[in-house]
Amino acid sequence: MKFKTREELMAMNKKDLKARLADLGKMAKDLSGKDLTDAMDEAKIIGEILDEIKGREELMAAAMAAGADDPMDDGKKPGESGAEPKNQARAKSGKALKDGKAVSYQAKVLVNPRNAMTTEGVVLPQHSSPEISPAFNNVSSLIDRVKTVPLPGGESYKRPYVVSYGDGAGSTAENADYNVSEPEFNYAEIVREKITAYAEEPEEMVKLPDADYDSVVEESVTRAIKRYASRQILVGPGGTGKFRGIFFNPTEAKEQVIDPATDITTITAIDDGTLDEIIYSYGGDENVEDIAVLILNKKDLKKFAKLRDKQGRKVYTIKNHGNTGTIDEVPYIINSACAEIGGAADSYAMAYGHLSNYEVAIFSDIDARKSEHYKFKQGQIAYRADVFMGGNVVAKNGFIRVKNHTA
Incomplete structure (x- = not known):
C-alpha cells in the first residue's frame, strides 16, 4: 500500500x-x-x-492585530487638510522646549502595544497558547507490541511451553522395546507487580489561563507507569512480585526459559556482519526463522547508520519511524534499557525474537486518581496512578540475546 x-x-x-x-x-x-x-x-x-499551519495562522492573526491602524492617525499624508508634517511637529516641540514650555507626547512613544509587557502603572495585554508543547518521547513502544493477557483480579499466571519434542526415535530390533521419544514441557510463571506513580502540583497551576496544565500532570503519572513497564520487559529482575525480563537469568536451570548458553558474546563492535550473526543464531538447527524484531539502544542504531564500506557507501539501509523502523528490512524497536555494544562487561545490549514470545499479564486496570484534600493546607493537588501487572518470556529460547564480552 x-x-x-x-x-x-x-x-x-x-x-x-x-x-x-x-x-x-x-x-x-x-x-x-x-x-x-x-x-x-x-x-x-x-x-x-x-x-504548524495553525501556529502560522495564529502568528499572522497576532501580527495583523498588532499592526492595526493607529486611531491617532487620520491616514492623511503630511501637509494634507492641515495635517502637520512630522519634522515640523518636532521642530515646534524643540522650540517650545528651548523656550521653557511644557511639551506632551503620545503614549505610544513610550510603550509599544505590539509588545506584551508590564510596566508600573501600565499593564499591556498578554496572550497564552492553549496548547502545551510536549517533550521528546520517553516511552518505548515495546510495551505496545508484546502479547498482553487481561486477567483482572488475578494473582499469578502460568503459561506452559514446549522445551523439546523429543529426539529418541531410532532403529529397533524385533520384539524389543520401542525407543522413548517423549516431548518435554515446562511453564513460565508470571506474578503480579504493583507499579505506582505519584505527582503534585500547586493549585495555582490549575488557575493559569488557557493551557490545561492539570491534564498534563495527570497524564504524566500514567506515562511513567508505561515507561517503567516497558523497561521491565527487558530488565525485570524476577523474584517475588517482579517482572521477569528478557535479560533475566534465574538461578535454577529449570526456570531458565532462555538458556544463557545461547547468548551471543562474540560481538564487540558493530560491523557489516553484525545483523547476519544475530539473525542466523536465532532459532533451531533445522531452519532460519521468519524475520523477528531487534530490540536495541539508540546509540547502537546510530552505529548501524554510520557504518560505511570502502567506497563510502552505507552498509545498512535504515528507515526510521520514531521509536521503531527497519535495518535492511529487519524491524527494530529502541529501548534505553539495553546497554551499548562495547559497554560494561556482562551487560545485555540487544535481544532478537518474535515479540509474541513475551507475555504481559494485566491483573488490573490503571487506577488514576486526583485529590485536592491530601495537602489542602499547602494548596497542593496530588495525583497518583497504580496498576498490577507482570511479564515473562513464554517460549523456550524465545529470544537470542547479545551480551557484552566478559572483561
Missing part, C-alpha cells in the same frame, strides 16, 4: 490534509502489521503539519 512522504504531505493544503487524515481513519480497520505502522506514521506527520 502506498503511503505519502512528508514532502508530498507538505505540498498539500489544509483541506486536502484533513481529507487525507479522514481517509487513513477509514482504512485503519483493514490494516495490520507494517501497513498499520506506516499509516499511523503518516497520520502523525499530518497532525504535525496541521499544528
Whole structure:
C-alpha cells in the first residue's frame, strides 16, 4: 500500500490534509502489521503539519492585530487638510522646549502595544497558547507490541511451553522395546507487580489561563507507569512480585526459559556482519526463522547508520519511524534499557525474537486518581496512578540475546 512522504504531505493544503487524515481513519480497520505502522506514521506527520499551519495562522492573526491602524492617525499624508508634517511637529516641540514650555507626547512613544509587557502603572495585554508543547518521547513502544493477557483480579499466571519434542526415535530390533521419544514441557510463571506513580502540583497551576496544565500532570503519572513497564520487559529482575525480563537469568536451570548458553558474546563492535550473526543464531538447527524484531539502544542504531564500506557507501539501509523502523528490512524497536555494544562487561545490549514470545499479564486496570484534600493546607493537588501487572518470556529460547564480552 502506498503511503505519502512528508514532502508530498507538505505540498498539500489544509483541506486536502484533513481529507487525507479522514481517509487513513477509514482504512485503519483493514490494516495490520507494517501497513498499520506506516499509516499511523503518516497520520502523525499530518497532525504535525496541521499544528504548524495553525501556529502560522495564529502568528499572522497576532501580527495583523498588532499592526492595526493607529486611531491617532487620520491616514492623511503630511501637509494634507492641515495635517502637520512630522519634522515640523518636532521642530515646534524643540522650540517650545528651548523656550521653557511644557511639551506632551503620545503614549505610544513610550510603550509599544505590539509588545506584551508590564510596566508600573501600565499593564499591556498578554496572550497564552492553549496548547502545551510536549517533550521528546520517553516511552518505548515495546510495551505496545508484546502479547498482553487481561486477567483482572488475578494473582499469578502460568503459561506452559514446549522445551523439546523429543529426539529418541531410532532403529529397533524385533520384539524389543520401542525407543522413548517423549516431548518435554515446562511453564513460565508470571506474578503480579504493583507499579505506582505519584505527582503534585500547586493549585495555582490549575488557575493559569488557557493551557490545561492539570491534564498534563495527570497524564504524566500514567506515562511513567508505561515507561517503567516497558523497561521491565527487558530488565525485570524476577523474584517475588517482579517482572521477569528478557535479560533475566534465574538461578535454577529449570526456570531458565532462555538458556544463557545461547547468548551471543562474540560481538564487540558493530560491523557489516553484525545483523547476519544475530539473525542466523536465532532459532533451531533445522531452519532460519521468519524475520523477528531487534530490540536495541539508540546509540547502537546510530552505529548501524554510520557504518560505511570502502567506497563510502552505507552498509545498512535504515528507515526510521520514531521509536521503531527497519535495518535492511529487519524491524527494530529502541529501548534505553539495553546497554551499548562495547559497554560494561556482562551487560545485555540487544535481544532478537518474535515479540509474541513475551507475555504481559494485566491483573488490573490503571487506577488514576486526583485529590485536592491530601495537602489542602499547602494548596497542593496530588495525583497518583497504580496498576498490577507482570511479564515473562513464554517460549523456550524465545529470544537470542547479545551480551557484552566478559572483561
